[in-house]
Structure formats: structure tokens, C-alpha cells
Amino acid sequence: MARETKFERFQVRQMTGPIGAEITGLDLARDRSPETMADLKRAIHRYHVLAIRDQKMELEDVHQVRAALGPFSGNPVHEPIDGYDDLMILNREPDETGKVIGEDWHMDLAWLAKPPGITMLYGHDVPPVGGDTCFTSLEWAYRSLSPAMKAMIEDFVVVHSGKGVLGQQYGSVKMRADVHKIASFEVEHPLVCKDPVTGERYLFISSVIDRIKGFTPAETRPIVDYLFKVATRPEFNCRLRWAPGTLGMWLNPCVMHTAINDYPGYRRTMYRSTIEGWTPIAASGTRVAA
Numbered sequence: 032m033a034r035e036t037k038f039e040r041f042q043v044r045q046m047t048g049p050i051g052a053e054i055t056g057l058d059l060a061r062d063r064s065p066e067t068m069a070d071l072k073r074a075i076h077r078y079h080v081l082a083i084r085d086q087k088m089e090l091e092d093v094h095q096v097r098a099a100l101g102p103f104s105g106n107p108v109h110e111p112i113d114g115y116d117d118l119m120i121l122n123r124e125p126d127e128t129g130k131v132i133g134e135d136w137h138m139d140l141a142w143l144a145k146p147p148g149i150t151m152l153y154g155h156d157v158p159p160v161g162g163d164t165c166f167t168s169l170e171w172a173y174r175s176l177s178p179a180m181k182a183m184i185e186d187f188v189v190v191h192s193g194k195g196v197l198g199q200q201y202g203s204v205k206m207r208a209d210v211h212k213i214a215s216f217e218v219e220h221p222l223v224c225k226d227p228v229t230g231e232r233y234l235f236i237s238s239v240i241d242r243i244k245g246f247t248p249a250e251t252r253p254i255v256d257y258l259f260k261v262a263t264r265p266e267f268n269c270r271l272r273w274a275p276g277t278l279g280m281w282l283n284p285c286v287m288h289t290a291i292n293d294y295p296g297y298r299r300t301m302y303r304s305t306i307e308g309w310t311p312i313a314a315s316g317t318r319v320a321a
């Protein structure tokens with residue numbers, strides 16, 4: 032399915048068939064006009080992952096782009112940096128070992144009633160090799176299911192929980208003092224959702240699914256494991272190769288992503304912010320109470 036769309040304010044090159052686009056010819060330190068922001072939003076709902084190349088941004092610029100795109104989503108997990116409630120730094124030192132933050136397929140803050148709509152990550156210090164981020168399209172995953180499977184899951188409601196998020200400490204990334212509160216967070220989201228802008232259907236799945244409503248945990252597991260396996264198939268993926276000055280953005284509820292832990296001996300420093308999203312909308316029109 033060709034998904035090329037024309038944009039007047041920048042050039043777009045698709046990364047893979049389903050997902051991802053590189054954006055060139057745009058300087059966000061100079062142009063944050065409503066027209067450019069509207070085009071970026073159109074592009075992100077189209078391609079789901081954008082790699083905006085050759086930016087020169089300090090913390091203030093990342094903050095300004097976030098503000099131009101929309102309100103901050105909030106982040107009950109990570110400590111913001113001094114002076115900016117909406118920014119955090121993901122830093123990995125050359126001698127750090129163990130898991131990197133964001134390793135393993137996940138959606139950001141899926142256990143909130145309104146998960147972030149857009150996550151932004153700016154490559155300040157990027158390893159010369161490795162440190163990519165992989166993304167997968169939950170729209171294409173949904174499309175690949177059989178009509179019988181689509182009919183079966185159409186009205187499923189899934190409970191996502193903050194329980195599993197705690198206990199994961201990643202090197203120098205700082206957690207909020209009150210982070211323990213998220214263990215009690217639980218939210219119901221429809222499994223088959225629609226993008227409020229394009230109307231396209233996607234599978235709303237995450238790594239923190241506790242159960243399908245009305246199903247036992249034993250009944251839930253094989254269904255969710257199967258959908259997770261489909262959703263992470265390589266043909267639905269793209270790989271964002273960071274360079275210094277790349278501003279990445281992804282349409283968080285429509286993708287899952289995973290950081291790649293393959294750059295021992297190198298520093299990686301990324302500035303991160305998140306933009307308010309929407310209450311997930313059931314594709315069937317069935318409402319789920321928030």
C-alpha cells in the first residue's frame with residue numbers, strides 16, 4: 032500500500048512500507064509556525080515515526096517544539112530536569128551495564144487513561160554505532176489478522192496496569208520520589224481502537240496488559256501473547272538510526288518500540304518529552320469508561 036503524501040514545508044522519505052519517515056529541509060529552531068506544526072502532525076498520523084534530521088537543539092528548543100505541538104502529557108514515572116517540568120534526560124554512560132531504558136517492546140505509559148499521543152526524543156550525544164530504536168506498526172498488525180480473529184476481538188476490553196513498571200531501575204535515569212503510586216494504576220482500554228485523525232484501526236496492545244476483561248489470566252495469556260507476536264513481526268517494523276541532531280517523534284498509541292542495547296563503551300544522551308494524547312476510542316464505537 033503506497034502511503035506517500037505531499038508536504039510543502041519539508042521533504043519526506045519513507046523508511047519502510049508500513050512505518051517511519053525521514054524528514055529533511057526543516058529547521059525547528061526557526062520555524063515552529065502553526066502551519067508547520069499542523070503538517071508535522073499530519074505526517075506523524077500518516078507515518079507514525081518521524082526522524083527529523085539536522086536539528087540544532089538545546090533543552091529550551093525541545094521544550095518550545097513540545098509547546099508548539101501541544102500540552103505536556105505528564106509523566107508519573109521519571110524525574111523532570113531542573114527548570115523544565117516537561118523534559119527528562121535519558122543518559123547512559125560508557126561504563127554502564129545492564130538493561131538500557133526502554134529495552135523490550137512497549138508503549139509509553141499505556142496504563143494511563145490518556146497515554147501520551149506523541150513522544151519526542153532528541154539525540155544530543157549519540158553512539159557512532161548502535162543505540163537505534165525499533166518501532167512496529169499496530170495498524171499493520173491489526174490489518175494482518177484474519178476476519179475471524181478481527182470479529183472475535185472487536186469488542187475486547189483490556190486492563191493495562193502500572194504494576195510491572197516498578198522495580199526497573201536503569202542506571203542514571205532518575206525516578207520520581209512518589210513513583211510507587213503507579214503500582215495501583217489500572218486502566219481499561221478497548222483492544223481495537225481507531226486513530227482520531229485518520230480513522231484507521233489499530234491494535235492497542237502493550238507490555239503491561241494484566242487481563243482481558245471478563246477472561247481469566249490463564250485465558251488472557253495465549254491471546255495476548257499471540258497478538259504481541261503478530262504485532263512485533265519484522266515486516267511491520269522500522270529502525271530509527273539516530274545521528275546527533277536527530278529529533279525523533281512517534282505516535283505513541285499506534286506503535287510499540289524498543290531501545291536496542293548494543294553500544295557498550297559509548298555515551299548516549301537523549302532529551303525526551305511527551306505530548307498529550309487522546310482517550311483511546313473503540314473502533315466499534317463501544318465506549319469504555321475512563
Ligand code: SIN
Nearest residue numbers: 121132133163164290
Ligand atoms: C523509550 O523507550 O522511550 C526510549 C527509547 C530509546 O531510548 O531509544
